[in-house]
Amino acid sequence: MPNVFIYNKPFELENGKTLPVLKLAYTTYGKLNSDGGNVIWVCHALTADSNVDQWWPDLYGQGRLLDYKEYFIVCVNFLGSCYGSTGASSSEVPESLKRKNFPLVNIADIVKAYQLVKAHLNIKKIQLLIGASLGGQQALHWAVHYPNQIKKLCVLATNAFHSPWGIAFNASQRFALEADKSFRDNEPEGGKLGLKAARSIALLSYRTSKIYNLSQSESSNEKQNHFVAESYQNYQGQKLVERFCPYAYYAISKTMDSHNLGRGFSSVKKALQRIEAKTLCVGIKSDILFTSDEQRYLAHYINDADFIEIDSIYGHDGFLVEGKIINNLILKWFNENPNL
Structure with missing residues (x-):
């Protein structure tokens, strides 16, 4: 169901700017179990919203990866977006920071905001953190900076740092x-x-x-x-x-553009080696924006990672269009070693 989390305190961004209040729209499916650990958290891409059942329908439903009968599924409209969360044109943003003057919100800020929602929902452990494209960048940052919160990680068509291309x-x-x-x-x-x-x-x-x-x-x-x-x-x-x-x-x-896991570390490789979650990196062979080589790079430097490549003619959009294929391959991987 759709909800709005409101943080009525100043929220400081990494660049030093402060938002006076923070709103985050989020949608949940299913029920959280007593130990707060049956969680699948979905990080969405650039123009999507928190309604993952609508934009990733082939992955949602009983018997699929996002099974609301088995798991408590969470998707938050990230900070800076325009589907209920605080963004450039939100009413709670002061005029001096509105519209084209909205300050840089980087991936660290987004993940920091997710931590507030996580605590609000009383989530103790995430069984699977999954994201594609910009959502994958968020999931990777989370796994690097909060490694003990996540059991399994799946990223699709994303990267460790945004490429010059x-x-x-x-x-x-x-x-x-x-x-x-x-x-x-x-x-x-x-x-x-x-x-x-x-x-x-x-x-x-x-x-x-x-x-x-x-x-x-x-x-x-x-x-x-x-x-x-x-x-x-x-x-x-x-x-x-x-x-x-x-x-x-x-x-x-x-x-x-600001995404770079190496920020604050001696190298990108060192950052990736902090990830403790068992990881699946999914590349799309025809993707020219987030190339398969970038997914291979992730899988190479994350300590416990697998790499799978999908052969699709749809390019980067394959992570949406090829939903049935993606559901089947991730579900198979996710169900292996269930006690991890």
Whole structure:
């Protein structure tokens, strides 16, 4: 069921800025057992929300990985998002920090906020912490900095630090938002045209040329304009505009760019070696944004980790589209060595 956790105290961000109050929307499924340990915690990706049953339906339900009859499933809309949690356009944020002036929220801040929800729910141990993409970055940070809280960890299509390639894509999207005068003027309803353009850029990193060439091809050799692929980009951009805050999107892209597990350690490798959870790293062969090599890197340096690669034509979006395959392979892995 959906809930909102309110922290009525100043919440200090890692960069020194302070939010006067913190709101975190979260959804739970199932019941917490008496020892507070039958927990699966899901960290969601960039534009998702806490309703994991809706955006990952192939993994949710009885007999599947997210089995609400067996486990207490938790998903929190992360700090900085716009689905009920404190973000760039939230009413509780002071005007000086609103919209394009919203301060950097990094992965450490998000995980620090999760600790408040964890304590509020009286969770003692997490049986499985799972996340993909930006959600995987959160799960990895959690496993590095709070290693004794997690028994098993599964990350999909993510990385130990955001790559220059990924940062370049995000910067290009921010350039699109900044080109929108209403965004630059910090208007309450500003940035919609910029967000539409940014989403179009993002889609090219989420998918592959193969799937575009298969699904957006023309039926006539005579067409010279109004192409199917152009209509698709327009549709997807407008679809996001109707459900997401441009200022939140801008801020979250910076959150992703700031991700680096090596911060505060002598190296990224040393940080990964702090993870105590048995870990599964899932790569998607055609993913150009979070490459399979990045998942192999994680599996190599985490002490007890397995690596599996999915062969999908959907690129990065494969972690959503290939839900049935993902459910089956993670469920099989999760059910092995159940007493860990």
